Amino acid sequence: MRTLDDVDWAAWVPQQVATLLFVVESERILLIRKKRGLGAGKVNGPGGRLDPGETPLAAAVRETEEELCIRPTGVTEVGTLSFQFVEPDGAPGLSIHVHVFTATAYAGEPTETAEAVPLWAPLDAVPYDEMWADDRLWLPMLLAGQPFSGRFLFAGDEMLAHAFDAG
Numbered sequence: 001m002r003t004l005d006d007v008d009w010a011a012w013v014p015q016q017v018a019t020l021l022f023v024v025e026s027e028r029i030l031l032i033r034k035k036r037g038l039g040a041g042k043v044n045g046p047g048g049r050l051d052p053g054e055t056p057l058a059a060a061v062r063e064t065e066e067e068l069c070i071r072p073t074g075v076t077e078v079g080t081l082s083f084q085f086v087e088p089d090g091a092p093g094l095s096i097h098v099h100v101f102t103a104t105a106y107a108g109e110p111t112e113t114a115e116a117v118p119l120w121a122p123l124d125a126v127p128y129d130e131m132w133a134d135d136r137l138w139l140p141m142l143l144a145g146q147p148f149s150g151r152f153l154f155a156g157d158e159m160l161a162h163a164f165d166a167g
Contacts, residue, residue: 001086004153004161014082014097019060020047021072021101022142027123029143030106032067032116033130038094043130046116047098056099064103068118069111074104079138079148086155102142133159 001007022045023030031043046067050059057075064072079100085093110118121127123143128136134152141148153161 001084001090001092001153002160004151004163007084007092007151007153009082009151012082012084012095014095016049016094016096017056018047018049018096018098019056019063019101020045020081020098021060021064021075021103022139023064023070023072023103023106024123024143025104028120029123029126030068030110031119031121031127033119034116036115039132042132043119043121043127044132044135045100057101060099060101064106067113067116068108069113070106070108072101072103072106075101076103077101078142078145079150081134081138081149082151083134084151084153086153086160088155100138100142100148133157134162137162138164 032046033043034040046064047060048063050056061072061075064070077099081098081100083096087093126139138148138150149165151163152159
């Protein structure tokens with residue numbers, strides 16, 4: 001499994017459904033440095049897996065509250081990302097479908113937790129080199145207000161292939 005064509009996307013069912021949420025102000029974006037779990041050490045947005053029966057929107061708000069001690073407001077879903085990881089032997093690994101949200105404001109003060117360290121970045125200086133490889137492809141779309149839907153194939157931290165779907 002080395003290309004997107006190696007995945008039967010029509011029958012693909014993710015093992016996990018998760019969220020990401022980005023508070024975007026006029027000149028800056030609120031990010032986190034993840035302290036544990038998948039992507040530990042990387043810069044990303046707050047987010048995580050849905051609890052049973054939870055909607056993606058509710059999960060995005062809850063995860064942001066848990067990771068940064070703030071309540072996002074003006075939350076809108078802006079995109080989806082489908083990730084298929086590949087094991088070292090080429091077998092399928094973890095698969096995750098992510099709902100991506102933006103928020104226009106928040107209540108509270110971004111605070112470090114056991115999960116994350118808050119990090120404000122200027123919109124013209126997003127630290128892409130400290131993020132997952134796919135972020136530099138779709139985060140500019142998010143910042144431009146352009147909806148997106150992407151599929152990605154990863155082996156560990158290495159992005160092997162990607163595609164964006166129309167519509």
